[in-house]
Amino acid sequence: MRFKNSRAYEFIALMSFTMSLVAVSIDGVLPALPVIALELGFITLQHSQMVVSLFVLGMVFGELLFGPLCDANGRRPALVLGVGVFCLGAVIAMGADNFEQMGLARVLQGLGAAGPKIVCRAVIRDRFEGAAMARVMSLIFTVFILVPMIAPMIGQGLLLAAGWRWIFGLYLFWAGVAGLWFMIRQPETLARDQRVPLSLKRLCLNSGRIFKSRKVMAYTCASGMVFGTQLLFLATAQAVFSQIYHVGSMFAVYFAVLAASLGLATLINSRLVATCGMHKMVHYGAVGHMSFAGLLFGASLVTDPGPTFVWFMVLQFMMHFCMGIVFGNLGALAMQPLGRIAGLGASLMAAVSSLIAVLFATLCGWFYDATLLPLALGYFAAGMVTLQLLRIGHRASGDVVYPGNLSDAPVPN
Numbered sequence: 001m002r003f004k005n006s007r008a009y010e011f012i013a014l015m016s017f018t019m020s021l022v023a024v025s026i027d028g029v030l031p032a033l034p035v036i037a038l039e040l041g042f043i044t045l046q047h048s049q050m051v052v053s054l055f056v057l058g059m060v061f062g063e064l065l066f067g068p069l070c071d072a073n074g075r076r077p078a079l080v081l082g083v084g085v086f087c088l089g090a091v092i093a094m095g096a097d098n099f100e101q102m103g104l105a106r107v108l109q110g111l112g113a114a115g116p117k118i119v120c121r122a123v124i125r126d127r128f129e130g131a132a133m134a135r136v137m138s139l140i141f142t143v144f145i146l147v148p149m150i151a152p153m154i155g156q157g158l159l160l161a162a163g164w165r166w167i168f169g170l171y172l173f174w175a176g177v178a179g180l181w182f183m184i185r186q187p188e189t190l191a192r193d194q195r196v197p198l199s200l201k202r203l204c205l206n207s208g209r210i211f212k213s214r215k216v217m218a219y220t221c222a223s224g225m226v227f228g229t230q231l232l233f234l235a236t237a238q239a240v241f242s243q244i245y246h247v248g249s250m251f252a253v254y255f256a257v258l259a260a261s262l263g264l265a266t267l268i269n270s271r272l273v274a275t276c277g278m279h280k281m282v283h284y285g286a287v288g289h290m291s292f293a294g295l296l297f298g299a300s301l302v303t304d305p306g307p308t309f310v311w312f313m314v315l316q317f318m319m320h321f322c323m324g325i326v327f328g329n330l331g332a333l334a335m336q337p338l339g340r341i342a343g344l345g346a347s348l349m350a351a352v353s354s355l356i357a358v359l360f361a362t363l364c365g366w367f368y369d370a371t372l373l374p375l376a377l378g379y380f381a382a383g384m385v386t387l388q389l390l391r392i393g394h395r396a397s398g399d400v401v402y403p404g405n406l407s408d409a410p411v412p413n
Contacts, residue, residue, distance in 0.1 A: 015140045018116045018178040020147040027151035030238050032164040049235040049365045054103050058110025060354045066118040067347015072198040074188050075119045082115015083179035093168040121346045126189035133332045139270050148259035152252035218393030219334035220349045224356025225386045231361035243370050245309045261317045265324025278329040285325030290383030292319040297376040306372030
């Protein structure tokens with residue numbers, strides 16, 4: 001299928017906006033965490049971190065659900081279901097009176113947000129493959145990354161103007177717009193004769209094929225470690241900026257600077273991946289991630305509670321830049337062998353990587369003691385593990401897990 005540039009640009013905008021429901025749901029609430037904790041009676045800092053972690057935990061279960069659903073029934077029905085569950089969670093969060101209700105709301109939001117995330121990745125996989133898919137993903141992430149830059153600012157503005165509950169009202173509006181736009185403008189990409197009927201036996205068989213692929217699982221686990229690094233930063237960012245560096249209301253601005261490094265990385269990756277190849281780009285990104293995390297760890301060892309704010313921002317900027325390079329290619333590398341079971345594959349990959357990320361971020365987050373040392377150690381350890389997993393993936397065979405037909409759609413310029 002070939003399309004005009006205007007249609008290609010709309011496709012990138014639609015995928016970016018829909019997939020960004022996850023990012024806005026995490027980043028938008030960060031400035032409000034201290035106020036939410038005070039109003040709902042959270043006991044410890046770790047309870048505030050759980051507002052982020054429980055969302056990702058909900059995504060783990062959602063990712064297991066929506067992959068098989070969108071392979072069996074098509075991409076569009078799965079997206080509608082996901083948006084509906086997400087909106088239910090947003091409504092509960094707006095009326096939450098305690099940690100339990102907020103926790104339930106965040107799990108439901110994560111469960112529902114997994115639908116659009118899985119569906120969009122499967123739609124991209126339906127239409128592109130190889131380096132073309134990597135470039136499309138990078139272009140989408142270039143637009144998508146604007147959301148983490150502005151979401152904390154919007155969240156802080158809503159917090160000051162109307163209260164933290166209206167942040168979840170924004171989530172409700174965002175999900176509604178994304179769902180309507182997708183259903184009006186995005187045709188179904190999985191033909192009926194290409195669908196994989198829901199069957200426990202078939203599900204177990206295809207899941208086994210995916211789990212037996214060393215290449216897919218190595219890249220998936222590597223993605224989990226990189227995502228875990230990002231989730232650890234997100235869960236503790238508000239505390240680090242306020243308790244260690246005392247930036248006050250400037251938190252959203254500094255957060256946007258670090259988010260910009262991810263956008264810069266994905267833009268550069270989209271330009272270089274066609275000539276350098278995905279393997280080289282992801283390797284260079286992982287080496288850089290480990291190196292800058294190691295420098296942050298070393299600086300945290302000799303300074304208490306951490307390096308100067310300027311050095312902290314420089315090292316975090318470079319580390320996030322390298323993570324952006326890795327993110328832009330890992331998904332494409334892992335999805336490439338999956339063929340017709342792209343929905344199930346995206347589901348299992350996302351669930352496994354999210355579970356790894358939640359466990360890693362929660363474990364490291366519990367050691368946070370108002371110094372950077374435990375966090376920097378976590379970043380560095382994640383970088384070393386990621387590099388080893390990439391080496392395993394590069395050396396694994398390139399067998400296709402489940403062959404299928406792809407369109408010959410060109411890469412948008």
